[in-house]
Amino acid sequence: ASLTVGFSQIGSESGWRAAETTVTKDEAKKRGITVKIADAQQKQENQIKAIRSFVAQGVDGILLAPVVATGWDSVLKEARDAKIPVILLDRDIDPAGKDLYLTAVTSDSVEEGRVAGTWLTKTVGDKPCNVVELQGTVGASVATNRKKGFDAAIAPHANIKLVRSQTGDFTRAKGKEVMESFIKAEGGRAICAVYAHNDDMMVGAIQAMKEAGLKPGKEILTVSIDAVPDIFKAMAAGEANATVELTPDMAGPAFDALKAYKEKGTVPPKWIQTESKLYTAADDPMKVYNSKKNLGY
Amino acid sequence: MSRNLPVLVAALLFAAGYCLCATQFPAFLTTRVVGNLLTDSAFLGIVAVGTTFVIISGGIDLSVGSVVGFTTVFLALAIERWGIPPLAAFAIVLGAAALFGAAMGALIHVFEMPPFIVTLAGMFLARGAGFLLSTESVPINAPLYSAVADLSLSLPGGGRLTLTAGVMLAVFLVGGVLLHATRFGATVYALGGSRHTTALMGVRVGRNTIAIYALSSLLAALAGIVFSLDTASGTPLSAVGVELDAIAAVVIGGTLLTGGQGGILGTFLGVMIGGLIQTAITFDGTLSSWWTKIATGLLLFAFIALQQGSVALAGRSGRAARPRAGQQPVVRPAEARP
Amino acid sequence: MRVLRSGAPQLLAFAAVLLADRLASPQFLAVHLQDGRLFGSLVDVFNRGAPVALLSLGMVLVVATGGIDLSVGAVMAIAGAVAASLADSYPLPVVLAAALGTGLACGLWNGFLVASLRIQPIVATLILMVAGRGIAQLITEGRIVTFASPDLAFLGGGALLGVPMPVVLVLVMLLLTLALVRGSALGLMIEATGGNARASALAGIDTRSVTVAVYAWSGLCAALAGVVAAADILGADANNAGLWLELDAILAVVVAGSSLLGGRFSLWLAVLGAFIIQAMNTGILLSGLPPELNLVVKAAVVLAVLLLQSPRLSGLTLLLRKP
Amino acid sequence: MSDSVLLTVRGLSKSFAGHQALAGVDFTLRRGEIHALLGENGAGKSTFIKTLTGVVRRDAGEVWLDGEPIAPRSAEAAARAGIATVYQEVGLLPNLTVAQNLFLGREPTRFGLVRNREMRRRAVALLADFGLSIDVGAPLGRYPVAVQHLVAIARAVDLSARALILDEPTASLDTHEVTVLFGVMRRLAERGIGIVFVTHFLEQVYAITDRITVLRNGRLVTERETAHFPRIELVHTMLGHDLAETEARVEQADRPARAGSGTPVLQAEGLGKAGYLQPIDLTVGSGEVVGLAGLLGSGRTETARLLFGAERADRGRIRLDGKPVQIGGPRDALRHRFGYCPEERKTEGIVADLTVRENIVLALQARRGPFRPLGRAAQDKIARDFITMLDIRPPDPERPIGLLSGGNQQKALLARWLATEPRLLILDEPTRGIDVGAHAEIIRLIRRLCDEGLALLVISSELEEIVTYSDRVIVMRDRAQVAELAGSAVDLTAILRAIAAEAAPAPVPEPA
Ligand SMILES: Nc1ncnc2c1ncn2[C@@H]1O[C@H](COP(=O)(O)OP(=O)(O)OP(=O)(O)O)[C@@H](O)[C@H]1O
């Protein structure tokens, strides 16, 4: 019999998130799985409601892209009591609940930050470098982790200094606005690199730099995370330097694990980690762009 | 009669909507869905009771969502990091929230500042304070929390009446008594009729305004406690935008945003209608993010339009008593500013 | 002179916030010409404040009738989505007409709900606030729709005589609204409707049309703000464009001294209110304080600005008001 | 006993933004006396009261109650000190029930819960004293202003410990209600309570008060015993004109009625609405004044609202100059050059935040439509002309109308409609709250307008006044037309007889 799977998605706050939803639907179709998607509009309480109603509907499995890391114990217990396996997508939850879910298909966002930081340290070498940072939404775990990883990577290098850090709310418009203020506050030429917690903010920041008469990608290095199509366009134009991929295909592995578990009883490993791949101008950005542009970003 | 009409209509609409859903999704007839509806609405319901007081008094409180957020973070840190026993932490946060609300009420009264803006500043402040405490979500592992999480009353048919749902029902009950059967409640309505006149009638406007906003914040903190019990964690980003949900619930329940009219029962129905819309959309499960929003908006519109329509119809046929139909539903004397 | 005097507290607040900005960032007031465009933090204040200023031009009229429009942020997103999707295949006038027309339609819908169905404004517009962002996402399918049209981009990044286009648009809209509202008797009718709707209707004012008109205008202003926001980032971000800006617009209107109960309003003060808010936001960004503090600082500034205007503390402003 | 001083005020002063509303007023209220506080519109009576009770902060002056200095800072504090007040603007809440209004802040409770049944019982008992038997569980806003006013008075009376202040309590009451109120006041006075009574009805002053204090331009003019204060001298003192001029003015207003001449302007045939007003027939000719008489709740206001389209009629029709017209709403009425000055000044008349000028031009502008604005110069001229013509005080067109005294607001509203140069003007209680001088002025104005061919329909609870200026009088009862009197048949007794026919005992008018 075909499986029915409930997917509690966070919302649609970015292009990446939209791509994840699209890919999930495609992957489900490929495997003949019926997927019910509940959009939580960024609210944990909505996700909890969604999971409860999935349980009430008696689905075969639940995918959860948790908006925050904590607070899932009681609702996941309800799912466990109803014998419905839960798979986490894209973000992990607090360790206390390890036995409450089947597996987690996620990237490691601290690792993403670290990859970005490492790229920067390698690229600048020993030269002094003032970095400005565009953070994600204050309080979002991804933002905290990407900062953590990046900070850890640059910490041993005294020549790299984080001079300004402000939130750009993961959006283009705020990314641009914040970058404008960085340029004015620090003086454009004094900035050596920009690190953005996602590509959207970086696209905005690149515009701000251009409007201020600076040359992003050349005078100012850029590194960001997500690998959405538009950043590859910028890379191809020489306006961006590096991005770390966060794949939108989390559901594929999740469906496979669920199928194997349901049909053969195979218990998957607790963590299925996706790759945090670094892309630079050397990776034929236009080709990547073309491969990604129809994924629903 | 005619005052309770909007509530009656809301109740009928809710019943009709529920039946409609049941024909579509048979699971709606299980106690499980009923139990979930109550549990899921719990913390919004508690907030909405406070909002009802504020709105009937002619004010508005935009800070409640942030207060919920602050409460959850505070509790998590207090219990996990600072080693304060949970019950003591509850008491502290309730007290602090009441003071916070009282301060907003005092600003509104003493400086004659519009509630919308004072509480907007309160919203920024409480949310910001939450961020300052912690930008990360913090799990709570206190034994009380795990004990409470399992407390529930089993309903026949697999459903559960959880403690949180119980708390909400109790808050509605107490709120109803407070609003409809005490002097304080009468004063709330009076303030909504006209602050100026209420003052001329010799009622202490300032004291009551402060009490109303303190109550609203207090209930928001209680909702925060319930939220934290439910999720056993605290995050500064929790309950964003809840103030609007609460206001919508209150207004759908027939309370006038201009103040002076409405009631607790209506708010309960408003909360339930909101929950019903969401449950129905989740059960359907085929909607994309955007269609979810559009459908929510459309259903909201359908409920309100039907309600408005039937109230108007009933009002027209039943106008033996003689309200002078004016431009606006309430008679609000334009008051001379003192 | 009379006009300036009535805005004394707002001007004072603006000056105070600018001063604070100057303290936070020494080069704040430095302005120079770069690529035929004024460049500097002060310019940013006006440039970034433009969308909220446009919103507040519509919002102030809605508030004057005793209403409120929560949907402006969502309308921005819709109009931006429409503009961005059409930008590369149609000439600018068509794109603008489509985007502004959409906004106007949204406004008419709100006006219909409020004036004809008698739904309370906050809920009536809440419907479009929720559904509208969905509609915008439906148009863009949740992604950021980018465009290359230089014409549309000019509205966001271009400049006229060195003044950034968004600021020019604000000025144009301010003058247009002033002409429309103060040049006719509409302003009086709006204030009368907001002050006492029953009395106004009995005096023969078509309060229903007045109500519909202000929401329509608000929709139009929001649409223009949406176009500017899209032109600014060369794309329509349906998920985030205008998010929570309705609160900023309402804040601007209140800072401008309008009562949310309706009645008296001032268009130029509403615009000034928007710039006060932006000056505060820009100041926070320039200050280099950690972002966790943003909201706390904002709360403090908002309270300070409002206290400055409180009738109970108006001794200072009374002094200024005296001729 | 009745000579012992209860309340003493010395040098009470108050100015509003440079305008001296009260200048060092002295006042003495004795136990058990009813003390009239008189003066023209804007003389400062209401301000005096509000300053006394602390609603408005006083600039200077002292107040003693029973020899104790008091300085209440709010109405609440004044009430606790023993001064109960009914303010001029109906001081109650339309959204609460009658009973809740009566007992707000002092509801009977048990274990903290309000005892609703007990509260209603007491409310019914309390209102019975005022001859009101209404559903005390219904929202107050459902009742006409008169009832609301009576409830406000009942509340204050019930509260009153030592002193009771009534600011124009009788403005909206008819003769019967006034009689009842006076009975209550006398009883209270006998109990030793001092009562301050503000009114513009001189008959009432002579009927009930013991002593008179007159204010003019915020200053104390005189204080005298009523018995030794002849009427004409009183008017003279209030107005400050010389005596001859005063007499001329008052006399002119008393000129006997003259037969209407004009052709019918408005004809209503079987106009009515189910559950609202029985069908009525009514004709008003050009240059004619038709009076609508009746008790409270007799349906006069309803008639006016149907004619003006403020309420949709569901039967009958209206002819204008013999041609049938559709009146779908006030805007249609305005287009046909109807004017309607409603009785509820605060809620249906003024727009408090707007200036006097803006309030005056509002209807005219509405008729012209939004895109033919009156120029500022034209507005100024209209405003100034009417301010002068109706003697609106202060004569500042740029003052928000909400800051004007009640009577002056009424005049500005009249100006609003006169500015539209109407063919038919409906005035609902036009002289309510208007001082003697202005009263005569308005009656003269009504006459002059008629001479110019205007058709007038006037509703008033003052029957003498109706008799004075009406060419015909239509008498209403129980929301139906019961009689029509014309020409020489228009007199007080005839009206009273029509009102009282097969109804409860005839209300006795106060002896003049
Ligand atoms: N809040 C205020 N601000 C400014 N001026 C005021 C205010 N209240 C009253 N005034 C002015 O003070 C004067 C006295 O007004 P007041 O209401 O005391 O008159 P009144 O004697 O009660 O008149 P009426 O018989 O018409 O009620 C008026 O000129 C009025 O315009």
Ligand SMILES: Nc1ncnc2c1ncn2[C@@H]1O[C@H](COP(=O)(O)OP(=O)(O)OP(=O)(O)O)[C@@H](O)[C@H]1O
């Ligand atoms: N003394 C009273 N007791 C009870 N109800 C009353 C009384 N007076 C008025 N009412 C209510 O008021 C209603 C009509 O009042 P309304 O003001 O419309 O009549 P009106 O003829 O215009 O009188 P007026 O112009 O004197 O106010 C009545 O149907 C009744 O319900």
Ligand SMILES: [Mg+2]
């Ligand atoms: Mg007065």
Ligand SMILES: [Mg+2]
């Ligand atoms: Mg009447």
